[in-house]
Amino acid sequence: MSESEIPQKARKPMHLLIAVVVGAIWLSLLLWMTVQYANPVMLNRAQILRSQAVLDGRFPTLENEFIAVKDGEPQEEIQPFHFSNFSELSIQPDQEYLIPVIFDGDKVIVTPSPIKDIPLIYPVTDEARKQLAEIAQSAAKK
Numbered sequence: 001m002s003e004s005e006i007p008q009k010a011r012k013p014m015h016l017l018i019a020v021v022v023g024a025i026w027l028s029l030l031l032w033m034t035v036q037y038a039n040p041v042m043l044n045r046a047q048i049l050r051s052q053a054v055l056d057g058r059f060p061t062l063e064n065e066f067i068a069v070k071d072g073e074p075q076e077e078i079q080p081f082h083f084s085n086f087s088e089l090s091i092q093p094d095q096e097y098l099i100p101v102i103f104d105g106d107k108v109i110v111t112p113s114p115i116k117d118i119p120l121i122y123p124v125t126d127e128a129r130k131q132l133a134e135i136a137q138s139a140a141k142k
Contacts, residue, residue: 041128044113044120048135051100051111058096069096081108088119096124
């Protein structure tokens with residue numbers, strides 16, 4: 001073995017180590033981006049505009065009883081809402097939702113999406129509230 005071959009052999013593990021570290025950092029960033037930005041809530045603008053109101057509240061159980069919420073606090077003085085199309089909803093108990101509704105006499109109906117004609121409800125996030133405010137603001141200008 002000549003002297004010129006020794007440094008070259010010593011460099012191979014270093015190149016491998018650098019490649020592994022760069023790969024691990026890249027995969028970590030991809031994982032972080034996936035967790036951070038996966039499945040953002042996107043309000044259906046047409047559904048919101050067809051609605052008479054958007055209720056903010058939660059279902060304490062899996063039953064058809066929706067309790068209005070304001071600033072995170074249940075509004076006990078407001079009667080719970082019961083939706084006529086509740087069976088079409090997919091809910092998690094005690095999660096806060098924004099629910100676009102139409103009032104038809106004493107019936108409260110979750111507004112169907114104009115795309116698939118199914119009622120869509122939205123988990124409350126800061127982004128969802130921001131989108132709702134933007135939709136309301138643009139509707140008020142018209």
